[in-house]
Amino acid sequence: MVDIMDTIEPGAESAVDRPLPPRLEVTPGVASYDTPAQFDALPSKLSVHDLDFFYGKEQALFANDLEIKEHRVTAIIGPSGCGKSTHLRCYNRIYELYRDQKAMGEIAFDGANILAPGTDLLSLRRRIGMIFQKPSPFPMTVFDNIAYGLRMHFKLSKSELSERVEDALKRGALWEEVKNKLNEPGLALSGGQQQRLCIARAIAAEPELILMDEPCSAIDPVGTAKIEELLQELKSSYTIVLVTHNMQQAARVSDYTAFFFEGRIIEFGATTQIFEKPVQRQTEEYITGRFG
Amino acid sequence: MTATTTDLSRCPMAPRSVRRRRLVNTVITTSSWIAAAIGIFVMGWIVVTVVVRGIGAWNVAFFTQLPPTGNDPGGGLANAIVGTLVITFGAAVVGLPLGFFGAIYLSEFGRAGRVATGIRAVTNIVLGVPSIVAGMFAYALLVLPSHHYSGFSASVALAFIMLPVMTRTAEDVLNLVPNELRESALAMGAPRWRATLGVVVKAARAGLITGAILAVVRVAGETAPLLFTALSSPYWLSGFFGPSGYFGGPTANLTKDIYDFSQQPYPHLIQLAWGGSLLIIVAVLGVNVVTRLLFQRGKEW
Numbered sequence: 001m002v003d004i005m006d007t008i009e010p011g012a013e014s015a016v017d018r019p020l021p022p023r024l025e026v027t028p029g030v031a032s033y034d035t036p037a038q039f040d041a042l043p044s045k046l047s048v049h050d051l052d053f054f055y056g057k058e059q060a061l062f063a064n065d066l067e068i069k070e071h072r073v074t075a076i077i078g079p080s081g082c083g084k085s086t087h088l089r090c091y092n093r094i095y096e097l098y099r100d101q102k103a104m105g106e107i108a109f110d111g112a113n114i115l116a117p118g119t120d121l122l123s124l125r126r127r128i129g130m131i132f133q134k135p136s137p138f139p140m141t142v143f144d145n146i147a148y149g150l151r152m153h154f155k156l157s158k159s160e161l162s163e164r165v166e167d168a169l170k171r172g173a174l175w176e177e178v179k180n181k182l183n184e185p186g187l188a189l190s191g192g193q194q195q196r197l198c199i200a201r202a203i204a205a206e207p208e209l210i211l212m213d214e215p216c217s218a219i220d221p222v223g224t225a226k227i228e229e230l231l232q233e234l235k236s237s238y239t240i241v242l243v244t245h246n247m248q249q250a251a252r253v254s255d256y257t258a259f260f261f262e263g264r265i266i267e268f269g270a271t272t273q274i275f276e277k278p279v280q281r282q283t284e285e286y287i288t289g290r291f292g
Numbered sequence: 293m294t295a296t297t298t299d300l301s302r303c304p305m306a307p308r309s310v311r312r313r314r315l316v317n318t319v320i321t322t323s324s325w326i327a328a329a330i331g332i333f334v335m336g337w338i339v340v341t342v343v344v345r346g347i348g349a350w351n352v353a354f355f356t357q358l359p360p361t362g363n364d365p366g367g368g369l370a371n372a373i374v375g376t377l378v379i380t381f382g383a384a385v386v387g388l389p390l391g392f393f394g395a396i397y398l399s400e401f402g403r404a405g406r407v408a409t410g411i412r413a414v415t416n417i418v419l420g421v422p423s424i425v426a427g428m429f430a431y432a433l434l435v436l437p438s439h440h441y442s443g444f445s446a447s448v449a450l451a452f453i454m455l456p457v458m459t460r461t462a463e464d465v466l467n468l469v470p471n472e473l474r475e476s477a478l479a480m481g482a483p484r485w486r487a488t489l490g491v492v493v494k495a496a497r498a499g500l501i502t503g504a505i506l507a508v509v510r511v512a513g514e515t516a517p518l519l520f521t522a523l524s525s526p527y528w529l530s531g532f533f534g535p536s537g538y539f540g541g542p543t544a545n546l547t548k549d550i551y552d553f554s555q556q557p558y559p560h561l562i563q564l565a566w567g568g569s570l571l572i573i574v575a576v577l578g579v580n581v582v583t584r585l586l587f588q589r590g591k592e593w
Contacts, residue, residue, distance in 0.1 A: 097478060099405075126481035140494065152486065
């Protein structure tokens with residue numbers, strides 16, 4: 001077992017008592033903007049270094065480098081098949097469900113390389129929550145869905161459990177809609193509600209980082225607006241990585257944007273910079289809709 | 293400007309004969325109807341005949357008494373009903389869990405691996421083996437070494453038939469569970485076994501229960517495997533161990549009784565055989581229908 005504390009450089013603040021970075025001034029509809037100096041000063045929750053990924057013999061990611069800053073929303077955009085989801089799926093090693101998939105390189109999460117063989121995947125996945133494209137409520141009641149991670153990872157009394165479930169549903173902006181339906185099946189909710197249920201379910205396990213793989217692509221516009229609103233609230237407590245094929249969404253909700261193309265990270269920077277003054281020609285062509 | 297576009301007006305498309313299309317349509321529709329009607333008619337004929345001939349045998353004695361000895365009229369098949377239930381239950385206890393966990397291995401862990409592919413191939417072969425072979429298998433495995441027939445060996449033979457049926461249906465049902473659900477459970481930090489039993493199996497439970505019940509029903513009416521194993525018995529089933537009148541010895545069962553009694557020259561025994569047939573048909577049909585009705589709604593989970 002690698003102790004996280006050992007892997008942090010001397011002099012660096014420990015992961016535990018590191019103070020929250022100052023809240024960004026968030027104007028609704030306008031993405032926030034860190035200056036390059038601020039970006040460098042922000043602690044990285046996760047740093048990807050030289051990440052390659054293979055589906056069997058076919059290489060899908062090439063030498064990806066990326067810094068995911070704490071308490072920021074980082075969007076990953078790019079055309080279909082460019083490796084956005086593949087990249088995201090490395091962060092919690094969920095790709096390992098499939099035998100022929102393999103990642104190489106380094107992903108440092110709070111300093112420890114999660115691709116290292118000894119990594120405890122169960123606690124890693126508690127600390128890194130994931131929301132999928134299709135809402136995937138478990139075949140159980142609303143309450144049990146939220147309680148799933150809580151029961152698995154924590155020892156809680158019945159009343160503590162109920163409190164935690166209520167709290168998670170509130171933070172997932174779903175409480176008002178389901179407080180009288182806690183014992184109904186999660187699948188009885190609407191699509192947008194199901195997705196917020198999945199977000200609340202992930203939040204309940206107290207993750208530090210939340211991965212979202214096109215969370216709104218199966219959701220109607222009203223549900224999407226609610227989820228985007230929720231993202232803004234969540235980033236004060238969590239770090240969020242959002243894969244999206246919807247550029248407007250990336251522009252609306254993210255602080256940083258990485259543009260992927262053919263398995264490579266073409267450009268990474270503050271969202272406003274990427275959308276207003278992209279440096280790379282390919283980024284500009286994609287943003288302006290000339291391909292993708 | 294449109295240099296690359298072919299001028300289509302030069303090669304007009306002749307319309308295909310509408311009359312011919314209608315004719316082919318009629319022929320195929322009609323022959324499907326006829327084929328289906330023949331099948332359903334034969335099935336209906338069998339059911340009606342069994343009901344008409346068998347219903348007369350159904351009285352209180354039929355369900356409560358032992359078969360008559362010799363020429364005495366009256367009597368029933370109560371011991372065979374009990375025996376068939378116990379043998380089938382024993383088979384289910386052995387066959388269903390094995391099939392269930394086998395299916396979990398195939399769909400969740402083995403997948404397209406070499407071992408799983410091998411198991412799948414063997415399962416398909418065993419699925420096509422005549423049921424009497426299962427009887428011979430249990431005979432060689434249990435009856436010969438113990439020197440006597442037994443209800444227990446019949447359960448093993450039936451479990452052997454049930455196993456591939458359960459494995460195949462359960463695997464099919466588990467494969468219908470979307471991968472997102474597996475990923476979601478694992479992404480919550482669930483260990484593999486917990487994601488499988490707590491989420492995947494739960495999502496598939498309606499189909500799994502239906503499959504299990506249908507697998508049981510499938511073997512409930514088997515005769516051939518019982519010839520070399522349970523044989524039959526004129527006595528009540530009075531316990532587990534022991535050579536005669538016990539589960540460890542020859543055990544009365546409906547299908548063997550039907551087979552035996554239908555060859556007797558006494559009308560009242562033939563009547564009992566019809567009654568037994570009716571009971572099996574009603575039970576199998578009933579369980580089938582009830583299962584399908586119950587679990588059609590289950591899909592909403």
